[in-house]
Amino acid sequence: DRTTCWLLGDQLNPDLDVLDAADDVLLIEAHGFADRKPYHAHKLTLVFSAMRHFRDELRERGHDVTYVRTESFGEGLDEFFAERDANGGDGPRLRLMRPASHGAGERLRGLVAERGGTLDLVDNELFWTTPADWREWAGDGDGPLVGDDGAAERTFRQENWYRHVRRETGVLMDDGDPVGGEWNYDDLNQETPPDGWEPPARPAFEPDELTRETHAWVCERFDTWGNDSLDEFAWPVTRDGAREALDRFVSDGLPAFGRYQDAMVGGEPFCSHSLLSPAINLGLLDPREPVRAVERAYAERGVDPGGYDPAEHGASGGATASLDDFGDGAESAESTEPAPVPLNAAEGFVRQVIGWREFVRHVYREAMPELADANQLGQDRDLPPAYWDGDTDMRCLSEAVGHVREYGYAHHIERLMVLSNFALVYGADPAELNEWFHLGFVDAYHWVTTPNVVAMGSFGTDVLSSKPYASSGSYVNRMSDHCADCPYAVSRTTGEGACPFNALYWDFLKENEDALRGTGRMGLMYSHVDGKDDAEWESIRERAARVRELAADGEL
Ligand code: FAD
CATH class of the missing domain: 1.10.579.10 (DNA Cyclobutane Dipyrimidine Photolyase, subunit A, domain 3)
Structure with missing residues (x-):
């Protein structure tokens, strides 16, 4: 029996296990949601451009991809089913990683069933922990988690979950204990930079032809909100780009990430933040990747908590690779070793991803x-x-x-x-x-x-x-x-x-x-x-x- 792997617009990762067993791939670029509300032009450009790049990448890797551009998932499925019928055979069997949005899995299963097909929902690999992992930690509760009055029947503390996930995954652990002896170095992560401190330059991913085309279409097709020029659009739209963004953060941003994590500096929107959430949430990066990369950087360049002061160094610590060199692999003549990674930076970053990100995802699932x-x-x-x-x-x-x-x-x-x-x-x-x-x-x-x-x-x-x-x-x-x-x-x-x-x-x-x-x-x-x-x-x-x-x- 043929099995089609259906991937959603936030599941854009060519290395997923769910692709291995599939005969072909379905991607539906549904636009209806963006007709109903004025989304930021960059958001629509990012999502649609990333989907189109992903389609091309899968085809380059030899996958048979059906790519449908349409108003709704229902219409997209109609088109896909009509094509399948024309080729003969039974109603298609589709496999989909469980969508992150509440109720979407069941809704999509219904749409497929109405058209005579079947949809198998499997765990979403793009989160590190599974619903079963959460239940094991949180236990089963009866009835809704949040009552009509908004009061919670049970409450959860992120810090406890975070420690549990550290133990389970072994991230920044040393023989059953947290590396450095403390679970959390947040008290070192509340400083503001001195005047004149310059954060590392934002990695710039020049929009390519496909992104430009997508953006022009977005601006013509939808009522959007916010900046509708591409000048400030610098997000990676491919998996390779996302990996470069991660490397760049680990070499340049991470050393100061902890210390200045909570600071706001006039005229500096990005400070030392990773800017990785768009790529992680699209699936271009698996959340394990940034966590492991930061853990590795700590193993190679780690120093004690607070043991590196970015204010005493240049923009990106030691590294001075210029933006022009980025992307074509050329080394900057001035480039030096990246700066040290203090434990409070590594721990602070890891906590955001395996602590907060995984935590809010499960709370959402349970409380919706x-x-x-x-x-x-x-x-x-x-x-x-x-x-x-x-x-x-x-x-x-x-x-x-x-x-x-x-x-x-x-x-x-x-x-x-x-x-x-x-x-x-x-x-x-x-x-x-x-x-x-x-x-x-x-x-x-x-x-x-x-x-x-x-x-x-x-x-x-x-x-x-x-x-x-x-x-x-x-x-x-x-x-x-x-x-x-x-x-x-x-x-x-x-x-x-x-x-x-x-x-x-x-x-x-x-x-x-x-x-x-x-x-x-x-x-x-x-x-x-x-x-x-x-x-x-x-x-x-x-x-x-x-x-x-x-x-x-x-x-x-
Ligand atoms: P960094 O500061 O570099 O953090 C590293 C990573 O940790 C992020 O990329 C993200 O993947 C993860 N992370 C950190 N905190 C959270 C959190 N509370 N929830 C989920 N992931 C987290 N995050 C989103 O991804 N999308 C949103 O729409 C979003 N809306 C938010 C709205 C409010 C009111 C608040 C308080 C937080 C929101 N966050 C959201 C969480 C967090 O602010 C962003 O993930 C983060 O600012 C993204 O920028 P960064 O990648 O530079 O993050």
């Missing part, structure tokens, strides 16, 4: 469908227009939204402590914020935005954190250089010109006192709430109301 609409604080304001047009005097917000508009990317702390923190204390609807992230980011998929935005960022449910990631302007001030150049005064909470984060933050705590006072680690915050007198609260309320009004009118 309730997770998507969870809103335990009952927040329902429309997202302020500044999220769409970037037009605000708040320096931190305009930088972060600007990065999303320009690149379809903002790094983790901008996402968490600016973009979702502001929406949280402002009182925005978590589902609308989730949609905004989903449309605007090149690495966004429902399985990854929903836990990050609805649970972590908006505290719509407490399933993955016991307290909200809410803060006043002082956090932004500590972790960035924005406040010094901002017309709003971070030192003031009330009155015209005070930092909008401050009054919103206190007002948010007061408004949500019933829900939050008793929750984990909020005691200190509520002792400050209790310390404010009535007159102070009146001014806070007044300023918060004014800020909300200005934000809603697009005048903040």
Whole structure:
């Protein structure tokens, strides 16, 4: 019997085991989703260009590939089935790695069955851990994980999961103990770089002819949002490109990744982040690859936690290979050995991938469908227009939204402590914020935005954190250089010109006192709430109301 391997647009890896046993391959480029909402032009270009490159690569490797461009999966299957019927034989048998989106596997199985075929769903190899691994760790629970009111029936702690996965995979382990003796070096990963520090250059993957063609078609065919020029588009769209991006991160970005991981620097959207999420989420990189590569780099170039200070060295530590040399294999004349990798950098990176990424994927699986609409604080304001047009005097917000508009990317702390923190204390609807992230980011998929935005960022449910990631302007001030150049005064909470984060933050705590006072680690915050007198609260309320009004009118 012939078996066709059907791969989705986020499963673009030619080395998958699921391809080995298949007779041929089906790829359906379905466009309908992008007609319904204004996605970032770079996101659509990235996904469709990567699919088309993948088609060509599979054919070069000798696979028989059917590539259908159509509106919906249903129509794509009609076309595929008609072609099969014309060639005679029984209804096709398809095999698909279980999609990451909630309910998609069953929906697609239904579409195939309606047309007289069969669809076998197999584990998704593009995650390191399986649903069975999760169940073994988390146990089985009865009933929905998240209730109608958003409150979680059971909660999970990422740190425990992370340690479990370290033990199971042996990553950065030494005879049953964590390398270096500690599981987590996050306390070393909260520094800001000194003035004048230059992060490594962003690896630039010049769009080729196929990407240019795809982009021109995207801009003509869809209503898009954000930067619609290709000038700033530098994402890898092939597996080779993704591997080069990984090598480049490991040699240049990794040494400073830990120390400056939480920092925000004006005019520097990328800092020392890996920029690998778009490639990992498309399947171009298997998540094991970056983790193992970082582990290897630590074995070869490792030094003690905190044992390398990037501020004392040039842009990329020792390495100075120039962008022009990148991609054609030529060595830069100036190129020197890459900088050392302190343990806090290696551990910090590994934690993001096997800790956070795998963790949110399983929480999503277990907590859907309730997770998507969870809103335990009952927040329902429309997202302020500044999220769409970037037009605000708040320096931190305009930088972060600007990065999303320009690149379809903002790094983790901008996402968490600016973009979702502001929406949280402002009182925005978590589902609308989730949609905004989903449309605007090149690495966004429902399985990854929903836990990050609805649970972590908006505290719509407490399933993955016991307290909200809410803060006043002082956090932004500590972790960035924005406040010094901002017309709003971070030192003031009330009155015209005070930092909008401050009054919103206190007002948010007061408004949500019933829900939050008793929750984990909020005691200190509520002792400050209790310390404010009535007159102070009146001014806070007044300023918060004014800020909300200005934000809603697009005048903040
Ligand atoms: P790095 O800082 O270099 O981190 C390395 C890798 O760790 C990332 O590539 C990613 O694969 C993984 N990672 C780290 N944290 C997370 C996390 N919380 N969840 C999943 N993976 C993680 N990540 C996405 O991939 N897509 C999203 O749409 C997305 N939306 C987010 C929205 C909010 C509100 C928040 C708080 C986080 C979101 N994240 C998302 C997680 C994280 O911010 C991004 O993975 C990261 O910023 C991607 O950039 P990078 O590759 O340079 O990451």
